[in-house]
Amino acid sequence: MDARRKCRDALDKAVKTSTDAKPSDDATRAAKATLDKLIGQARKLDAKTTVDTWNDMASKLDKARGNLSQALDAKAKADEEAKRQAEAQAQAQQQAPQQQQQTMPAPTPQYRRSSGSGSTSVPQGNGGGTTNNNNGGTSNGNSGGWYVPPETNDNSLPSNDSSL
Known part of the structure; x- marks a missing residue:
């Protein structure tokens, strides 16, 4: 019963993470697809499932949920860095014409x-x-x-x- 409850808790967390995830690149889409596949497999487990299978599935769900969270975090950091670089470039482009005007004879x-x-x-x-x-x-x-x-x-x- 403990293994089954542990797997059900892992399943609930995995479903919430998958539902909340908004993948926008290939890495996050792949991580979400893997988690969704495991969620489908976990929902098929029944009373005939062994303790080891329940524990194994709970572990797989937790790992896949963690992978999706890491992929989403990495994408968010990459997007933030790209935004900072774009802002810096735009600011540099704005300053360049001003400097040229000041140095023109x-x-x-x-x-x-x-x-x-x-x-x-x-x-x-x-x-x-x-x-x-x-x-x-x-x-x-x-x-x-x-x-x-x-x-x-x-x-x-x-x-x-x-x-x-």
Whole structure:
């Protein structure tokens, strides 16, 4: 009777573990399948079963239940580690563009010559604006804050231009 009760207790624990298990990989599926097979065999035991068979089945159920628990724990740890690595990688990717922006040199101003009367366009702000060039035209540039000195007829530098 003690061996039978021991096996029934092992069977109850095995059924609960199998029911609660949510296998998500091959190792946990295999461990659950083994436990389920043993549960089926244990349910077929009857009054004619010997004490040794009851004890042997209880031992097999406990071992299979332990194997399933270990497989589930290993999978959970692996999933947690993969999640940590993915978070670390995502964080590193977020920081990489910020570091690149900090180390990039300032862009060199580019001067443009507008077509027409030889006047120079001066982009201002984000939406473009009116410039005071030789013919009173408008510039639609959208780069910000560059100063383009007006063209001079002689090839000398302006002597009093403080913006240079």
